[in-house]
Amino acid sequence: MEAIRTDRLTKSYGKARGITELELSVGEGEFFGFIGPNGAGKSTTIRTLLGLIRPTSGSARVLGRDIVKENQAILRQTGYLPSEAVFHPGMRVGEILKFSADLRRRDCAAEAKRLCERLRLDPAAKADELSFGNRKKVGIVCALQSEPPLLILDEPTGGLDPLMQREFFDILRERSAKGATVFLSSHILSEVQRNCTRAAVIREGKIIACGSVEDLAKSSARRVSVLGRVDLSGLEGIRDLKEGDGTASFLYSGDMSRLLSRLAEGDVRDLSVSEPDLEEIFLHYYGKEDGLS
Amino acid sequence: MTVVRHELRQGRLSFLIWTGAIGFLLSVCIFLFPEMKGEMDGVGELFSSMGSFTAAFGMDKISFGTLIGYYAIECGNVLGLGGxxxxxLxxxxxxxxxxxxxxxxxxxxxxVSRGRVVTEKLIAVFLQITALNLVIYALSLGSMALIxxxxxxxxxxxxHLAYYILQLELSGICFGISAFLRKGSAGIGLGIAAITYFLNLIANITESAGFLSYVTPFGYCGGADIVSSGSLDGVKVAVGVLIGAAGIAAAYGKYLKKDIR
Structure with missing residues (x-):
């Protein structure tokens, strides 16, 4: 069974774009990355899957259940971490965790205690006084304490220091090893590349690429770095061109023989052609840098 | 009832402040009565000859010199408006x-389904209103016994029954509006309470605007009318209950399908 399956899922906000005919498939037990810059439609997709907003058209199933008709059954088996964790005022961390568990009608005290220890979170602390990162930790414990089979995490590492990020991903890998599906939305490509097995790239509300992280990285595009002089004008398939003092570096997805001809015509003293990392692939798909942080 | 408990905890401070303030003012009013009673003969005549002002507060129908007359006018305004x-809110x-x-x-x-959220939040509102009224009722009776x-x-x-129904009706209306709002709820809630209060004053002053007393919940809370007739106006109460119920129905209709941003 697929953990998440969308079929032409669309959400429009009048003139504003939401998501358009989204086709997405996440297998059970996968560690799946959902990549896109801010405003691409990642959160809209997640909020639609969780029933916070209703789809304009199309359909989706989560854990085999319809997102509109069987929303409660989905939420019972899903732990969700929003990009910005906001809690009711005047509550202590422990009270928030208990409230979250009570809403699930579960006793999660033991798991909550374990997670708080691992994430160095004080249950007696007042949530209103916590830093952004510590509020994020509260959100993480809320999402994980009931040990749900599906975890949907929206920009989960924002505000966490590198050590905490490592601990957090260790916990996620443990959950994944036990069979949980992890759906991780992020604009930080390196964390998707390090942790996810498959990923989808969303751009302006549409999925523009989906596959294994390895395959995505094996795009036809190559990072070409040239030391010397070469005339690249008119050559199609060049992106992210950076020219400096006798050097040029660019992503190339055009006809390789034409590039080689140009290089042969120029004065090339050194040449490097390498497989780009996911960040560069991302640039390749977007064709611009403005979505990246 | 997790959401009910949560809401009661969240609203604890506001409940204590409002209950304390209304209870304190009401008790002070009652404790002033023995001192005022002796001066009421002259004041009563004065109050009953102030034209529109007299009619607005129903002071032409009851005597300020009796505890119930005094309570219906003075304390009624405190509990009516405060409640x-x-x-x-x-x-x-x-x-x-x-x-x-x-x-x-x-x-x-x-x-937790949206229906359950709406229901439990409504229960929490009603519980707070009921608790406030019980405390105020006990304080009033205690103060009367003490003097x-x-x-x-x-x-x-x-x-007290009339003011309790008024508060339930207003809460039903405002609950419905709350489902449509994303901000500015406090101002709108207070505004509605104030407007309905003044609509009733207008209805009392102007005969041609008398129909307004069927629209505003204060229409069936006129202390002078209640004391002089010994009953509540059933038609006005029924209209009020229907308006409140319509507000609650609107809340369910909207919130169950609302996009949460």
Whole structure:
């Protein structure tokens, strides 16, 4: 069974774009990355899957259940971490965790205690006084304490220091090893590349690429770095061109023989052609840098 | 009842402040009565000859010199307006605050249906209003006993019942509005309470605007009418209950399908 399956899922906000005919498939037990810059439609997709907003058209199933008709059954088996964790005022961390568990009608005290220890979170602390990162930790414990089979995490590492990020991903890998599906939305490509097995790239509300992280990285595009002089004008398939003092570096997805001809015509003293990392692939798909942080 | 408990805890401070303030003012009013009683003969004549002002507060129908007359006018305004403000504020904020404070995402991504959220929040509002009225009722009766006056049980009970129904109606209206709002709920709630209060004053002053007393919940809370007739106006109460119920129905209709931002 697929953990998440969308079929032409669309959400429009009048003139504003939401998501358009989204086709997405996440297998059970996968560690799946959902990549896109801010405003691409990642959160809209997640909020639609969780029933916070209703789809304009199309359909989706989560854990085999319809997102509109069987929303409660989905939420019972899903732990969700929003990009910005906001809690009711005047509550202590422990009270928030208990409230979250009570809403699930579960006793999660033991798991909550374990997670708080691992994430160095004080249950007696007042949530209103916590830093952004510590509020994020509260959100993480809320999402994980009931040990749900599906975890949907929206920009989960924002505000966490590198050590905490490592601990957090260790916990996620443990959950994944036990069979949980992890759906991780992020604009930080390196964390998707390090942790996810498959990923989808969303751009302006549409999925523009989906596959294994390895395959995505094996795009036809190559990072070409040239030391010397070469005339690249008119050559199609060049992106992210950076020219400096006798050097040029660019992503190339055009006809390789034409590039080689140009290089042969120029004065090339050194040449490097390498497989780009996911960040560069991302640039390749977007064709611009403005979505990246 | 997790959401009910949560709401009661969240609204604890506001409840204590409003209950304390209304209870204190009401008790002070009652404790002033023995001193005022002796001066009421002259004052009563003065109050009953002030034209529109007299009619607006119903002072032409009851005597200020009796405990129930004094209580219906003076204390009625304190409880009527204070209780209405509390009920409106409480109900107008209860659904809207989740989006305003951005806590809706946390609450509604737990396995708790929107219907259950709406129902439990409504129960929490009604419980707070009921608790406030019980405390105020007990304080009023206690204060009357302390000043050594005979308690006019029938009239006092009717007055408190009327204000309780008023608060439930206003809370129903504001609860409905709350489902449509994302911010500004407090101002709208207080505004509705104030407007309905002044609509009733206008209805009392101007005969041609008398129909307004069927629209505003204060229409069936006129202390002078209740004391002089010994009953509540059933038609006005029924209209009020229907309006309140319509507000609650609107809340369910909207919130169950609303996009949460």
């Amino acid at each position: 209405a403000f509390f009920a409106a 409480c109900a107008a904020d209860v659904l809207a605050k989740e989006e305003k404070d951005r806590t809706a995402e946390f609450l509604l991504t737990h396995p 050594g006056e005979e308690i006019p049980w029938g009239e006092v009970n009717l007055l």
